[in-house]
Amino acid sequence: MTRWHRRVLAVVGLGSFFNFFEVALSSLLIPLLPAAWVVTTTDKSLLISATFAGELLGAVALSGLADRVGRRRMFQINLVAYAVLSVAAACAQGPTQLIVLRFLLGIGLGAELALVDTYLTELMPAARRGRMLANAYALGMLAVPVAGVLAAKLPLSMAGIASWRWLMVFAGSGALCVYLLRRNLPESPRWLATHNPTEAMAAVDRIEETAGLPATGSFPAAPALGLGRQRNEETARRLKLWGPDLRRRTALVCLMETLGPIGFYGFASIAPLVLLHKGYTVVESLSYLAMTAIGYPLGGYVLMHLAERVQRRTLVIVSSVLVAIAGTVFGMGTTVWVIVPAGLLTTFMSVINATVSRAYGAELFPTAVRNTALGRTYSLSRLVAVILPFCTLPALEHLGASPVYLACGCLIALMSVAVALLGPRTNAVALEDV
Numbered sequence: 001m002t003r004w005h006r007r008v009l010a011v012v013g014l015g016s017f018f019n020f021f022e023v024a025l026s027s028l029l030i031p032l033l034p035a036a037w038v039v040t041t042t043d044k045s046l047l048i049s050a051t052f053a054g055e056l057l058g059a060v061a062l063s064g065l066a067d068r069v070g071r072r073r074m075f076q077i078n079l080v081a082y083a084v085l086s087v088a089a090a091c092a093q094g095p096t097q098l099i100v101l102r103f104l105l106g107i108g109l110g111a112e113l114a115l116v117d118t119y120l121t122e123l124m125p126a127a128r129r130g131r132m133l134a135n136a137y138a139l140g141m142l143a144v145p146v147a148g149v150l151a152a153k154l155p156l157s158m159a160g161i162a163s164w165r166w167l168m169v170f171a172g173s174g175a176l177c178v179y180l181l182r183r184n185l186p187e188s189p190r191w192l193a194t195h196n197p198t199e200a201m202a203a204v205d206r207i208e209e210t211a212g213l214p215a216t217g218s219f220p221a222a223p224a225l226g227l228g229r230q231r232n233e234e235t236a237r238r239l240k241l242w243g244p245d246l247r248r249r250t251a252l253v254c255l256m257e258t259l260g261p262i263g264f265y266g267f268a269s270i271a272p273l274v275l276l277h278k279g280y281t282v283v284e285s286l287s288y289l290a291m292t293a294i295g296y297p298l299g300g301y302v303l304m305h306l307a308e309r310v311q312r313r314t315l316v317i318v319s320s321v322l323v324a325i326a327g328t329v330f331g332m333g334t335t336v337w338v339i340v341p342a343g344l345l346t347t348f349m350s351v352i353n354a355t356v357s358r359a360y361g362a363e364l365f366p367t368a369v370r371n372t373a374l375g376r377t378y379s380l381s382r383l384v385a386v387i388l389p390f391c392t393l394p395a396l397e398h399l400g401a402s403p404v405y406l407a408c409g410c411l412i413a414l415m416s417v418a419v420a421l422l423g424p425r426t427n428a429v430a431l432e433d434v
Contacts, residue, residue: 001128004211008123009136011181012116015079016140018175019112022086022105024147024293025167026051027271032151032164037095041397045389050099054106056382062111063375067368071119072187074111079179082108086172090165110382114374117362121370122190127428130307133359138300141351145293152287190367190431241365241373249364252422253377256357259415260320261381262388262408271343274331274401278339292343299351306352312360313423317416319353324409331405363426363434 026048030038038044058078066074085105092098116136124132147167154163186207192200208214241250271292306315326349330342365373395404426434 001125001132002211002213004207005124005132008185009120009132010139011178011185012120013136013139015075015112015175015178015182016116016136017143018082018171018178019109019143020140020296021143021147021171021174022051022082022109024144025151025171026102028147028151029164029167031276032156032162032167033095033098034162037098041393043095045393046099047095047102048389049386050102051106051109052382052385054103054108055110056106056379056386058107058110058112059114059375059379059382060110062107063114063378064372066111066115066118066371066375067191070187071115071122071191071371072182072185074115075119075182075185076179078108078112078115079175079182080108081105082112083172083175083179086168086175090168090172106382110379111375113358114371114378117358117374118371119188121359121362121431122188122367126430128308129363130312130356130359130427131304133362134300134303134307134355137351137355137358138297138304141296141300141355144296144347148293194368241369241376246365246369246373248422249424250373250377252418253361253364253373254380255418255422256316256361256415257377257380258384259411259418260354260357261384262411271330274396274405275339278334278401291340292347295344295347295349296351299348300355302348303352303355307356307359308427311425311427312356312363313419313425315356316353316360316419316423319349319356320412320415320419322349323353324412327412328405328409331401331408360423360426363429363431364424367431 030044030047033047038047062074062078082105085101085108089098089101089105092101117133120133120136121129150167150170151163154166156163158166186203189200189203189207192203240246303315323346326342326345330339330346333339333342361377362370362374392404392408424434
């Protein structure tokens with residue numbers, strides 16, 4: 001690890017900050033919008049789901065481009081699209097415009113998070129890979145409590161403009177600043193090695209020079225990557241996601257991306273409405289959620305110290321079980337003294353589970369298809385996030401919070417079973433040897 005690695009980590013993590021800020025707004029905006037915009041359950045569901053639906057499309061349609069045109073170029077495209085559309089959404093004059101614009105900005109977000117996982121996984125040393133990805137997400141998830149505090153404490157109107165509009169302007173402006181910082185990011189040498197071996201070697205020399213190290217003139221990972229576009233029939237067969245060599249891992253990550261988001265997004269996206277359903281006011285519910293949101297950066301901080309000391313496979317199993325338990329207690333709680341601690345523990349364990357799951361999944365695929373695999377499997381989490389409000393909100397109205405959260409908890413617990421049966425060990429193993 002060098003100062004160069006840490007600079008890359010900071011710039012990438014800062015981009016994920018505004019990504020998570022936008023995700024947090026999906027539910028936080030509902031109480032702040034004009035009452036006429038969110039009259040029915042369907043109105044609320046559409047507003048919560050719009051961004052996730054865009055992420056679903058972006059993850060499927062754009063993730064493959066990063067494997068074809070490069071990680072660095074797609075980083076810039078994603079951020080510019082998101083920044084412009086976020087500011088445009090702040091100017092929406094009605095619920096339909098807001099839904100459409102949040103759907104469009106979600107397309108850039110959907111391609112961004114998979115690319116963060118791919119890029120950092122390929123650039124960080126094997127012995128620190130898990131911890132460094134946890135660092136980036138810890139920085140990114142600071143956005144959740146920040147968004148919660150801003151939503152709860154900002155005046156409903158500033159300079160004659162509604163606070164929800166200021167929140168979206170803040171997100172878009174921040175993303176534009178990150179775009180300027182990212183212009184100096186290098187391309188991934190691992191990606192270059194699969195397209196242009198000479199440029200890959202030169203990229204490693206430039207990185208070593210920037211880090212203040214003598215250029216070695218070599219790239220140890222290069223032979224294992226199968227340099228260039230010429231591949232034999234066996235290698236080409238291995239690079240199919242559902243081919244005999246990758247289908248087990250593809251199935252595992254599909255299950256993780258289907259069940260895991262129920263905890264990270266399912267519990268979180270309806271939490272404000274659950275508290276309103278329990279009889280708390282808008283201000284009280286947003287204040288309680290702001291307190292529980294402390295679990296987001298706290299979870300990232302704790303994971304930084306666990307990611308290399310405990311097998312990531314084990315962390316995924318344990319954290320998914322604890323998310324299920326804490327989330328169920330939150331849904332069944334009736335007093336502040338139960339709801340706030342349970343909510344804090346749910347967010348804390350959800351962050352550990354979601355972050356270590358993403359780090360783990362990124363290690364399981366070869367470089368030539370890594371971002372395609374992560375984007376396509378990540379789209380399943382977006383699909384779950386889109387569908388959940390339409391399932392959970394009607395169930396919340398008719399059944400109450402307890403059955404809804406108990407059912408979600410049971411589904412999350414299944415994730416631990418899938419990882420225990422299908423997951424390999426990856427800590428401190430070179431990507432080409434996983």
